[in-house]
Amino acid sequence: MALLALKEQLNVLLNSMFAEGLLDQQFQQLQMLQDGSSPGFVAEVITLFCEDSERILTELSKLLEQQVVDYQKVDAYVHQLKGSSASVGAQNVKLACAQFRQFYEENNKEGCIRALNVVKHEFYRVRNKFDNMFQLEQRIQAYDAKQQN
Amino acid sequence: MDGSTCKVLLVEDNEINRVVVRRLLGELNVRIEEADNGKAAVDFIREGRAYDLILMDKEMPIMDGHEATRQMRSLGVSTPIVALSGNSLQSDRDLFIQAGADDFLSKPLSRGKLAHILAKYGLNHGD
Numbered sequence: 656m657a658l659l660a661l662k663e664q665l666n667v668l669l670n671s672m673f674a675e676g677l678l679d680q681q682f683q684q685l686q687m688l689q690d691g692s693s694p695g696f697v698a699e700v701i702t703l704f705c706e707d708s709e710r711i712l713t714e715l716s717k718l719l720e721q722q723v724v725d726y727q728k729v730d731a732y733v734h735q736l737k738g739s740s741a742s743v744g745a746q747n748v749k750l751a752c753a754q755f756r757q758f759y760e761e762n763n764k765e766g767c768i769r770a771l772n773v774v775k776h777e778f779y780r781v782r783n784k785f786d787n788m789f790q791l792e793q794r795i796q797a798y799d800a801k802q803q804n
Numbered sequence: 805m806d807g808s809t810c811k812v813l814l815v816e817d818n819e820i821n822r823v824v825v826r827r828l829l830g831e832l833n834v835r836i837e838e839a840d841n842g843k844a845a846v847d848f849i850r851e852g853r854a855y856d857l858i859l860m861d862k863e864m865p866i867m868d869g870h871e872a873t874r875q876m877r878s879l880g881v882s883t884p885i886v887a888l889s890g891n892s893l894q895s896d897r898d899l900f901i902q903a904g905a906d907d908f909l910s911k912p913l914s915r916g917k918l919a920h921i922l923a924k925y926g927l928n929h930g931d
Contacts, residue, residue, distance in 0.1 A: 681912045739820040741912045
């Protein structure tokens with residue numbers, strides 16, 4: 656019964672992530688790619704996404720701390736983050752990156768700083784949910800393994 | 805053409821995108837080579853490597869997709885080149901077609917989009 660409860664918690668979590676716009680159907684594409692031959696595929700991709708996103712957000716913060724902002728570099732980093740968030744289905748991060756564009760196109764430093772804060776907020780929001788998701792999956796796998804032994 | 809021998813060149817600078825597309829194409833029984841910028845892709849062609857399809861991202865460091873496509877065509881490459889972009893603007897498509905691309909796919913890529921484009925160019929997989 657505990658296993659069922661865990662699976663139900665995971666379902667509720669995933670459903671809420673879709674309902675809140677944190678995830679879109681591209682995440683379902685990733686889930687469909689996970690199978691017996693690649694049991695950790697989703698975790699691998701999401702881990703890569705989170706690490707890369709942290710790096711990009713750090714670089715963006717540094718760029719926007721400069722007196723003279725290199726908006727071309729800002730563009731390149733935001734483009735990269737928009738692309739990878741779209742690839743993993745992190746919808747709100749993708750949308751926040753899309754909104755960012757107008758500010759660096761206008762060379763609007765204050766606007767860029769505000770937009771970066773929105774991107775950070777959405778990224779940390781989805782990253783925390785991913786952490787919860789993987790913890791639940793690990794507990795389910797541990798339970799499954801225990802029951803089989 | 806038998807899908808199990810079909811070879812695709814993915815030209816994409818974003819590692820996460822490459823990981824996902826690599827897996828998607830693997831599921832479709834397609835062999836894949838990867839280049840993380842346009843120049844690397846053009847160098848592959850200069851080395852004599854041949855492909856059944858080229859998936860070409862637009863914005864990349866060192867050499868972008870437009871320029872890589874132009875250079876490949878000037879080298880005599882007749883392989884279908886499918887442009888990839890996160891925007892689905894007509895202007896984006898037009899620029900890529902002018903550069904020599906045959907087709908356009910908007911990102912993120914899905915299994916369905918890739919299966920469709922493979923079928924369109926006769927690269928049917930065993931799906």
